[in-house]
Amino acid sequence: MGISSRFAQEHHPVQESTLSDLSRTDLQSILRYMLLTRGLEERLETLFKQGQIVGGLYRSLGQEGTAVASAWALGDGDWLAPSIRDMGALFVRGLDVRDMLRQYTARGTSLCVGKDSTTHFTVPELGLLGPISPLGTQLCVLNGVALAFKQRSQPNVCMTYQGEGASRTGASHEGFSLAAALDLPIVVWLEHNRWSFGTQSHKESAVADWLDTARMYGVPAESVDGNDVLAVYSASRTAVDRARRGDGMTILVAETYRMLGHAQHDAQKNAPPVELEEWRTRDPIARCEAELRDLGTTDEGLETIRDEVSLELTEAVDDVLSEPPPEGEDALTRVYDASELDPSVPWTRGPVSGYGDRTTHVVVVS
Amino acid sequence: MGISSRFAQEHHPVQESTLSDLSRTDLQSILRYMLLTRGLEERLETLFKQGQIVGGLYRSLGQEGTAVASAWALGDGDWLAPSIRDMGALFVRGLDVRDMLRQYTARGTSLCVGKDSTTHFTVPELGLLGPISPLGTQLCVLNGVALAFKQRSQPNVCMTYQGEGASRTGASHEGFSLAAALDLPIVVWLEHNRWSFGTQSHKESAVADWLDTARMYGVPAESVDGNDVLAVYSASRTAVDRARRGDGMTILVAETYRMLGHAQHDAQKNAPPVELEEWRTRDPIARCEAELRDLGTTDEGLETIRDEVSLELTEAVDDVLSEPPPEGEDALTRVYDASELDPSVPWTRGPVSGYGDRTTHVVVVS
Amino acid sequence: MSELRETTYLEAIRDAMAEEMRRDDRVFMLGEDIGVYGGAFKITEGFLDEFGPDRIIDTPISEAAIVGAAIGAAHMGLRPIAEMQFIDFIAPAFDMIVNFAAKSRYRTGIGAGIVIRGPCGGGSRSGPFHSQNVESYFANVAGLKMVAPATARDAKGLLTAAIRDPDPVLFFEHKFLYRRVKEMLPVGEEIVVPLGVARTHREGSDLTIVTYGGMLYKSAEAAEKIADEDGATVEVIDLRTIRPLDTDAIVASVKKTGRLLIVHEAARFGGFAGEITAQVCEQAFEWLDAPVRRVTALDTPVPYAPELEDYYLPQVDDITAAARWLLAY
């Protein structure tokens, strides 16, 4: 409730560019969101080293372009379902960086009120469906959102992201297969970042061309340079328009690279230096800046963007660190929905009286 | 135990034809096994109408050729994992028709001692791995058999069958994906028989060419006329040899048709008459007989085969119907393996004494 | 006051869904062979014609995807009913139910008001994979509700309540009762039976039998037998909802009778009788005049042959014997 009202004000609709190529202002915003993502992750890393982060921290260094430029192709009322590595897409859709900080620092003010972390939140007001840890499941659930669009003949689309590792799960296959069978308005980014946790993906699969894994479902599929925001945007744009027209799902394979370990605890020491070197030269931010220079944006102009982002982040970190953690008893709330409960139903009364210790709760409603 | 010793005598190794085309004797045997399959299923249908069958009965009318001719390509020590519709393959591998009769009539003498039905048995002596009802799971388990071959560098291969419906399950995808990743010696027949229970498969999936679903795993795949035993055999042969050479999995798509309902209770009334008509002209048995006539087999020759098969079936049915059902208490046996149990471990003593009723069993071992 | 019609347990389930879909266009169904074919048990016969392919959705064989799509649709305010062709096939959707559906509201504040329903239970010679009772797999999962109706009225009323419930409900239909259990019900009239409230099926003062689903009838038969032959009265409580549990009803009855027998069709070890026993010990220990007993199936899978399945399943004689043992204690 509190959440939704907050977003009521904050949510700034993303303008829909009608042409499949981007204006310079579009591109500047895309750069801004990429910088915001990388900058935030760097702050989070510092906080992690200071012991201010609860649990794991997952970076998207080198992949910011796929998340940001793809989300840019969505319009009002569309839904987006990020993996834990697609933070950038969330900001494009109107999420406040504070909300990611609150998640990672387990604040009571976080979207999950401290009950879950990373991008594991669902915010209908912003059209965001979070993942759960078990991989492959999120696509299956997003199918239901797309199904609702279809049933209401509402011209909206869904976009989601999935790693090549996750694509080996049964849930992923069932999700793709059902989306294709029901012709759902969904765009799926298969993020081929060469890694799955601590293992290089080619060591865990016989797939030669990841595009084949997309083709099998009988829907349009395309392979894209995931570190080129222009390519990512236009592929997304085409797929989104196709879905919006009612022509169903598209699968896009992002060729990219996970430049850091799976999480902070993983030094990625098995990464071939040459590979890292090669991909460092394809950094999406550097390439986007080059594009903008070609379009006439000055170094001062780029400086300004960097400074604004940095300022925004400093303020956000200060704000969030001063926010309170949750109260222990809040662990008991919202297991079930209390609003529609009939008080004459015994169990809704909650804690069993008797022993007076908190372990005798039978069922708890909010 | 009893089972294995029985097979010790009965198991007649399948001769390996070295050429990828079949001799006339081979083809006559293949015809014989197809007739045996169809004949047995007809007897079972009669028994079903007489109320002698326990549970459901699943026929393979029109698909006998795929099962029989594919199994013909296997050699000694190879393993085969049938679906409930691949009975024919089991006979090729040395199973007695009585064993199928015992299963369907729930005899105590059945391979599952009355605890399960259809082809749900596993017989290491014959290299047979049965399915369980939850679809897609069997391939995952067969992978382990192939893994054992690989670890022991034993030049054997596995063959299994899966319906297009089953191929939509998560388990199926995980099974294919792992088999390909580990380069396992497996041949999988994707039986595209146009139906999945009561629904035409094209109504439940967007797959245009089922070969695409095979291609995605990065292994060789081929589409085959499932009602042409020569085509089925030679495709199987090539795939089996490839696997035996150590070159991994092959996926073969059998284009065929389920000529009857899912089970006895399903009249398949939604089947388009034209479709049925068209496929009736492609009956694998009729086509195999034609082949044999071309090869010089006389009508008398074919008659003899039919008569032998019919005699064998009559005897088998008489034998099995005179066999006893299981004893109720046998429901308690072989939940755990007793042979390696330490009698000093309390729970191995079985029933809890006290109330003296049979519901107080805690854990039961054989 | 609408006319009464003899309604089977199966028809009651069909009516609940059809009537609720007519009342509320947010309600829709998805599952395997529910459309063109009309469902493995013909429960959705005619639904495709009446409600159309957008609300009666034939899916691929993919239980995880079916449940997943239901969750997402519920997030959007729809009220999906996901059919498992047999409840045994809920197993491939286990992760989706336990980790996504059950924890959604707790983690994100957004609920997953879905119904997952399907035929459970033994007695129809269907073997290990078409006869299971799966409630114990989910009994420890906070966020879920579980319902197991025994009568036609309850089947209709509980399913209607389940469809309207804002949280995920697993609805277990005992297939042995589908066509065997009948009741006169008002045609087309809304019946709502609240979740979490048990029903006293038969009053008694000497012993309490707590049961649910398919075992209600064998329990009642045993109670009848004891009334006739022993002159003792047995109170039979039909839980109807397994989670949340109507502990108050159980405790009240035990405080009256002092003796408790729990009967369920699922296997014994780790079965749901344990939770009931624990709660009764916590809340009515001083009132117990005898040990809490349970009559259940054996600790084995469900065997296929009639001789084996009959031995495996709890029978009236088992219930009667345990009840007499308790009465004599």
Next chain:
Amino acid sequence: MSELRETTYLEAIRDAMAEEMRRDDRVFMLGEDIGVYGGAFKITEGFLDEFGPDRIIDTPISEAAIVGAAIGAAHMGLRPIAEMQFIDFIAPAFDMIVNFAAKSRYRTGIGAGIVIRGPCGGGSRSGPFHSQNVESYFANVAGLKMVAPATARDAKGLLTAAIRDPDPVLFFEHKFLYRRVKEMLPVGEEIVVPLGVARTHREGSDLTIVTYGGMLYKSAEAAEKIADEDGATVEVIDLRTIRPLDTDAIVASVKKTGRLLIVHEAARFGGFAGEITAQVCEQAFEWLDAPVRRVTALDTPVPYAPELEDYYLPQVDDITAAARWLLAY
């Protein structure tokens, strides 16, 4: 008589597997990131080098396929160890475990002697999907065994026994204990602790606490506290194996003390305490001087924030309070 070395719970698990793989070439492992990477918790560090890629198999992310391959290999006489990166991810393999592995021997006579192991439990601020205790999901499944060691010696001895066991064993390693629990163990010496036998961790005569896994230490601490402050002696029984259950040990202790407190980390409703309570009621009712009580986590998912998780988890004070309530009863 080999030298003793301080061995952590984690090292004990590593040693059990390494030593058994050296002894028996039928033993091998498969799982995600166990090879090149050495495992999410570095348990299999160095295994790939010593045992090679045929016995230390990195798989795709596919728990059902991992368990399936283990079953098939077991059918062939091998002794597979399947690692779940976190035990929470056993959920996608639920169908494979419950329907294929558990029922295989019963249906076909061919067993599935596999070990499925992985880190369970809370306390490490890992949120709802990396902290679960999953024993209750499987408690009602005949054909399975479940083990939850609390000490380094038991971790090594029970895992060795599990690997040699001819039936499927789920082996739950409490990740909070991995590096916190240490013990002096003989280097390279075989330790076998039979499945199904509980261990009396601490003798006492006034109250019995039955527990397992991560809760052993909090229970022992509470017992200590009560001995010091109340002068009462509490017997602490570490089940070690959850299924099959060593009922004899529990019953013997309860007959001695007359009071039973069950402590587990999993949520309360439908948790394993129910089965223990039911069996004690059946076999030691007359010896009970007080209600059987349980201290468990709350009936919610496992929350992520430290403040919430600490409130969610059973704490020493909860155990002490419940124990005192029982002693005063």
